[in-house]
Amino acid sequence: MVFLTEEKIQKILSKARHLLQQSAVIVKDLASFIGSIINAFYAVLEAPLHYRQLERDKIYGLGPDLNFQNKVQLSEASRPELTWWCDNIVVKNGKAIRPRKVQFHCRTDSSLLGWGCVDVVSDRSAHGRWSIDESKYHIIFLELLAIYFALQSLYCNCTDTHIEFQCDNITAVKYVNDMGGMTSKSLDTLSAKLWQWCLKRGIFISTKHIAGKENVTSDFYSRNFSDSTEWMLMSEIFRRLRKQFFVPDIDLFASRLNKQIDRFASWFPEPGAFFNDAFSCSWQSFLPYIFPPFNLLSKVINKIVEDKVEKAIVILPYWKSQPWFPLLLPNMADFPVRLPGHKDLLTMAHDGTPHPLVKSINMVGVMLSGNPSTSGKFHQELLKSFYSHGDQELGNNMGWPGNDDASIHAKPKAFAKIMCPHPSPGDG
Incomplete structure (x- = not known):
């Protein structure tokens, strides 16, 4: 020292x-x-x-x-x-003659579409698209931002270590190694932000330049994406659903671009994610908002029941023929809400592209519960609302029988009453 x-x-x-x-x-x-x-x-x-x-x-x-x-x-x-x-000056006085030995080597790259990174030894990777605002920055800024996102994605749980980044942009390399620079204020600010994140965790970072031809994997990740999980519900509709049902505390199937709540679970390592892979963690302690790919709805509903989730807001299409549809009613804890058919009800977060099926499907917001007492209370109130004085009380038969198109076996009009009891959040 x-x-x-x-x-x-x-x-x-x-x-x-x-x-x-x-x-x-x-x-x-x-x-x-x-x-x-x-x-x-x-x-x-x-x-x-x-x-x-x-x-x-x-x-x-x-x-x-x-x-x-x-x-x-x-x-x-x-x-x-x-x-x-x-x-x-007193408490920060003292510097090691040379930094500790490098423990992690990470390659990063950026394109005008997105960013990518890969840990050289473990082959762990992360990538994502730029937001609309981020895509307007110069490519050098994006190269530096890719390093920052790589830190937050792959090394967010690391402390007291040395990470070497390998980048094919000389300016980004210099700004990291020099802890900023005078030529570009935006690059200097981002460099300081990056270093402050590291210093809080005892992380020392260094960068070295590599030829672009050696950076093939990161380059691939910065240009190739799977957008099938990036659909986002209109923010105003989400706010009204939250007011209608309850305030959720986590978005379980999200990314940093389409998250509706600051605390979110991402599909893969991503900056700011609370954890990765929603199905790998118990949901019991959460009050989640869930907008999953439609092909995972059966798994989602079963997970809510298995983990005894007190209540969850789930966004889904009104598809009566799907195998998951009969699982909804036994676990409902409030009247569902039909969502308005706006063309931008479901869009891609990075560019606003509307969902190709938005005009042909009816979307619904439902509150489900894996707690039998919570869903049971709603069902008791529901039964009482379906008969008049002098009528025989209905039995607790609320399943969808076979291919019968009746929504509730007890009364032909019951499903319409359940699905559309309130104005749509966007109606006015």
Whole structure:
């Protein structure tokens, strides 16, 4: 380990406090402080992250005549850098002569469509599309963002380690290794964000450049996607369903682009995911929102029952001929709601493409429960609503018999009453 001397620490503290007390500072004094910070790089690992806003103020203050006697107003972004040095110079003093040995090697790549990464040793991978806003950035920014997403996807549970990233973009490599840069403010900001994420976990990262021809796997992942799981319910409809039923605490079949709730389970490793593969975890402690691929609905309903989920909002098509359809009614805990037939009811999150079947299918939002007492209470209230005074009380026969088109065996009109008792959330 190498350290700053006490004399150098006090010198930095004195200069930082002096600058903070001024409403406008002399450029010469600001340059002197920046010089002290650069000289501290060898002993303070995070030093490069906390001076570039001050450097920008210095350049602005110099003006066209490059006069160090000019005065400059410190920007709102630079004052926190001065404060950081006052608060952290003592506790952050000390840097290893050389970083620990690399434990993970990861290759990343970006295209204008998306990002991809693969761990060289384990072959674990992650990838995804860019959002509409992200796709507008320059490719260099996207290359750096791919490294950030790779960290969050493959190494989110790592601590106290060294990860080497291999990238085919020289600028992205330099911005990571230098902890930022002066040429591009957006790249500098993203680099700082990336490094702050790592430092909180004791992770040291380094990057090296590789030829594009060596980065074939990551390049493939950045350009090839399976969009069949990326459909998203219109956000306004989701908000109204939440008001109609309850506020869910997790989105179980989602991605970072189509999630309706901040806490979500993704199909594969992905930035921000609470966990991966919804079926690999018990749902008992959750109150989930579930919009799964239609071919998984039988498995989803059975999982709700097996895990005794108290209540779940499930989005599904009104397909009476499907084998999962008879499983719905015994586990309903409230009246279902018919969703409006808007053309953008179901869309691709990354580009807004509407679902090809949206005009030909009727979508329904239902609240299911794997707790027999919860669903049973609703069914008792349901039975009472289906007979008048003097009628014989109906038995508890609520299954769909064979190929009979009657929705509830007890009364011909019962299904219409159950499926459409309320206006659609989008009707008005």
